Amino acid sequence: GESVGLHLPTLSVQEGDNSIINCAYSNSASDYFIWYKQESGKGPQFIIDIRSNMDKRQGQRVTVLLNKTVKHLSLQIAATQPGDSAVYFCAESGGSARQLTFGSGTQLTVLP
Amino acid sequence: GAGVSQSPSNKVTEKGKDVELRCDPISGHTALYWYRQSLGQGLEFLIYFQGNSAPDKSGLPSDRFSAERTGGSVSTLTIQRTQQEDSAVYLCASSFRARPGASGETQYFGPGTRLLVL
Numbered sequence: 001g002e003s004v005g006l007h008l009p010t011l012s013v014q015e016g017d018n019s020i021i022n023c024a025y026s027n028s029a030s031d032y033f034i035w036y037k038q039e040s041g042k043g044p045q046f047i048i049d050i051r052s053n054m055d056k057r058q059g060q061r062v063t064v065l066l067n068k069t070v071k072h073l074s075l076q077i078a079a080t081q082p083g084d085s086a087v088y089f090c091a092e093s094g095g096s097a098r099q100l101t102f103g104s105g106t107q108l109t110v111l112p
Numbered sequence: 113g114a115g116v117s118q119s120p121s122n123k124v125t126e127k128g129k130d131v132e133l134r135c136d137p138i139s140g141h142t143a144l145y146w147y148r149q150s151l152g153q154g155l156e157f158l159i160y161f162q163g164n165s166a167p168d169k170s171g172l173p174s175d176r177f178s179a180e181r182t183g184g185s186v187s188t189l190t191i192q193r194t195q196q197e198d199s200a201v202y203l204c205a206s207s208f209r210a211r212p213g214a215s216g217e218t219q220y221f222g223p224g225t226r227l228l229v230l
Binding site for chain 1: 153218222
């Protein structure tokens, strides 16, 4: 079936470095993509989203890049801080589906 | 309220018992979703409500699971005859509207209910 997957289950970065978290999707009908951050014991927190008519969108310290040709999504975090340590999920929806399909998550650890 | 709230935050029950989980969406949000998250896993869609339309139940894993949304606001997820494999975090989300790609479709999540079936 259609799925959204993440390339790496864990990512460790030095504080102050930039982080890049990648995500691949297989549903060609996907037209809406979203990144969530989930800290231990909490629900997912919205970070940034992007629609399929765009290939880049920037927020505060975060950038999402969408490559529809290879069905790839990435989240870039600038100047990573200890508070960025969490699990990051990509999710997508498309066609008539209104629910989100989530990837399995990437654990980001920021090293001092 | 300011965000999605869920209760209880934690629930421990015995196998075979029924449980009810509650979700209060963000005021004014017409769409409400239930997801399940097993330990260390991503989120699995369960059910979705949009306004007064019939709910999309396509993600419910068995007929032991049901949900209702009263008055277009509060929702209750009921699990009957709980099994150990039902142990998970049950997350609720709401959005202003549900049409993908439209403004206002961002889903905001509550803190979840951690269910443990012994």
